[in-house]
Amino acid sequence: MVLLHVLFEHAAGYALFAVKEVEDIGMLLPQVEQSVLNLGKFSSVIKLSAFFPFKSAQGALENINAVSEGVVHADLKLFLETNLPSGGKKKAMLGVSDAKLGAALQEELNLSIQTGGVVAEIIRGVRLHFHSLVKGLTAQAASKAQLGLGHSYSRAKVKFNVNRADNMIIQSIALLDQLDKDINTFSMRVREWYGYHFPELIKIVNDNSMYCKLAKLIGNRKELTEEMLQAIEEITMDSGKAQAILDASRSSMGMDISPIDLINIESFSCRVVSLTTYRQGLQEYLRSKMGQVAPNLAALIGEVVGARLISHAGSLTNLAKYPASTVQILGAEKALFRALKTRGNTPKYGLIFHSTFIGRAAAKNKGRISRYLANKCTIASRIDCFSEVPTSVFGDKLRDQVEERLAFYETGDAPRKNLDVMKEAVAQENGDIIKKKNKKKQAAEEDEEVLTNCVDEATPSKKKKKRKINAVEAEPEVTEEADAIQAEKKKKKKKKKTEEDE
Numbered sequence: 001m002v003l004l005h006v007l008f009e010h011a012a013g014y015a016l017f018a019v020k021e022v023e024d025i026g027m028l029l030p031q032v033e034q035s036v037l038n039l040g041k042f043s044s045v046i047k048l049s050a051f052f053p054f055k056s057a058q059g060a061l062e063n064i065n066a067v068s069e070g071v072v073h074a075d076l077k078l079f080l081e082t083n084l085p086s087g088g089k090k091k092a093m094l095g096v097s098d099a100k101l102g103a104a105l106q107e108e109l110n111l112s113i114q115t116g117g118v119v120a121e122i123i124r125g126v127r128l129h130f131h132s133l134v135k136g137l138t139a140q141a142a143s144k145a146q147l148g149l150g151h152s153y154s155r156a157k158v159k160f161n162v163n164r165a166d167n168m169i170i171q172s173i174a175l176l177d178q179l180d181k182d183i184n185t186f187s188m189r190v191r192e193w194y195g196y197h198f199p200e201l202i203k204i205v206n207d208n209s210m211y212c213k214l215a216k217l218i219g220n221r222k223e224l225t226e227e228m229l230q231a232i233e234e235i236t237m238d239s240g241k242a243q244a245i246l247d248a249s250r251s252s253m254g255m256d257i258s259p260i261d262l263i264n265i266e267s268f269s270c271r272v273v274s275l276t277t278y279r280q281g282l283q284e285y286l287r288s289k290m291g292q293v294a295p296n297l298a299a300l301i302g303e304v305v306g307a308r309l310i311s312h313a314g315s316l317t318n319l320a321k322y323p324a325s326t327v328q329i330l331g332a333e334k335a336l337f338r339a340l341k342t343r344g345n346t347p348k349y350g351l352i353f354h355s356t357f358i359g360r361a362a363a364k365n366k367g368r369i370s371r372y373l374a375n376k377c378t379i380a381s382r383i384d385c386f387s388e389v390p391t392s393v394f395g396d397k398l399r400d401q402v403e404e405r406l407a408f409y410e411t412g413d414a415p416r417k418n419l420d421v422m423k424e425a426v427a428q429e430n431g432d433i434i435k436k437k438n439k440k441k442q443a444a445e446e447d448e449e450v451l452t453n454c455v456d457e458a459t460p461s462k463k464k465k466k467r468k469i470n471a472v473e474a475e476p477e478v479t480e481e482a483d484a485i486q487a488e489k490k491k492k493k494k495k496k497k498t499e500e501d502e
Helices: 022-027 029-035 039-045 057-068 074-083 099-109 118-133 139-159 166-195 200-204 208-218 226-236 239-250 259-293 295-301 303-313 316-321 324-328 333-342 356-360 363-386 393-411 418-501
Strands: 002-009 013-019 046-053 091-095 112-114
Touching: 002 057, 002 118, 013 074, 013 118, 029 039, 039 046, 039 118, 046 074, 046 118, 057 074, 057 139, 074 099, 091 118, 099 112, 118 139, 166 200, 166 208, 166 259, 166 303, 200 208, 200 239, 208 226, 208 239, 208 259, 226 239, 259 295, 259 303, 295 303, 295 363, 295 393, 303 316, 303 363, 316 363, 324 363, 356 363, 356 393, 363 393, 393 418
Parallel strands: 002 091, 091 112
Antiparallel strands: 002 013, 013 046
């Protein structure tokens, strides 16, 4: 016979339930499904064998993190080794809800694991009646434990971000695309609105941002004079175009406009201009962020295209896991599945089409260069994802390789081997690291020299002071010795005088 035990992971702790014989339960699967909702019937099917409560919230968080990652925690291993029957004729079988955790337990403890089927139904019933099956645990306490562990688990997941701030890149590129659409729509609205009054300006000025600035500056075309010609020239950066605008305003076919309408047009033009300015700042922010998170990918294919690849993949880690064939058609999924459905030609490129390399290649070489470029993008993304120190050395070398491959397709010049290029990149990176270390050493040595000079300048004054103090202390000793010598001389003179008198 085989005994079935079911492991249930709860926010309060680990629980091990003993189930009736597997053969009987397997034959009575419909009855088990019906008895799940009834506590009396369900308690006759299973019995609580052991319960291991978590000692603290930190311990619960560590255990639930291990369970979610499919790793056997030390507490879980000890719990199962202690409570699972090891000897005897009946072999123990453990039922687990997660197949990944089951595989880890099978490898760690050498157990026979069962997932799905009857185990899933039993775990469903245990989840429903858990607070009634464990003595001393109320429904309120169980819900509090679940709520607290859920909050701490979510907080830890938000703090522990393995993607190294690539979420900011995803949001930035999404906002950049949305701003492009909005600015284009608003600019067309300004053109249509102001075109009633000054229709000739649309043909003279094609740029949307420049048009909005001119609409804000000119206002009523009848009030446009030669004094404003210099201001118009500053916006258009072209004296001929500025003169054409002035001439067109004098012979315009547009309708007259009221001051209140003009105020609204100017206000809307200001909003469009401010959006354009904000978009430029956002693009600079995206460029700096890509230089921090994925410098090699940005150096190879550009900041915007690299950010779109990361955004489409979901994260830099996901992009690093993709093979080169997936990166090549990333963004052209609809065309791919349509081609597979209709048995047509599959797409040669997706988002990487926006890079400069594919546009420069000849028509017959576009597919080949896109495949090669996708390969290099995969290498660059993996270096960015798994390297500890961000550097763009490898991205520059990979870009040079793509340039050489383009030249090879055009002229036939053989490109360098990938191994040689990577060796150069590694040597250059090591050289940069050594230079940085040397600079740090030089800076530290200079700081030490400054400190020693300051100390040397300060020490002579201290020595002089000490000498003065010693001299002052030595003076009384000298005077005492002189007095003693004079007293001895006086005694000798007195003795001589007494001897002579005698």
